[in-house]
Amino acid sequence: MAISAVIGWRTVFVVLACTMATSIAYTIAIDGSPFRTENFSRWMVTTLIDFFTHATVLSIWMFYKEESWLTAIFWIVLVQTLGRNCSSSTPRIQPTSFC
Secondary structure, three states: OHHHHHHHHHHHHHHHHHHHHHHHHHHHHHHOOOOOHHHOOHHHHHHHHHHHHHHHHHHHHHHHHOOOHHHHHHHHHHHHHHOHHHHHHHHHHOHHHHO
16 A cells, blocks of 8 residues: 555656646747746856755755665756655655654
């Protein structure tokens, strides 16, 4: 029962990740790159710096806590690409490695 729930949740997250990647690719194909100079305001730059600073610190901590390099790299890629959605789900998926 518990194994099927884990497989189900993993499937949900894979579908969500694919949906997000498709949405980003579609937006870039239709509207062009989101990193154009007319899109940058002071708040956008501040938000990007804030997010990637926190994501980098969290990634370093994950790399330290994970036992395998492969799983560490997997989680770091998810954190850098999915952001808050991944970083908030990581302790729920692997609660014992965060103690």
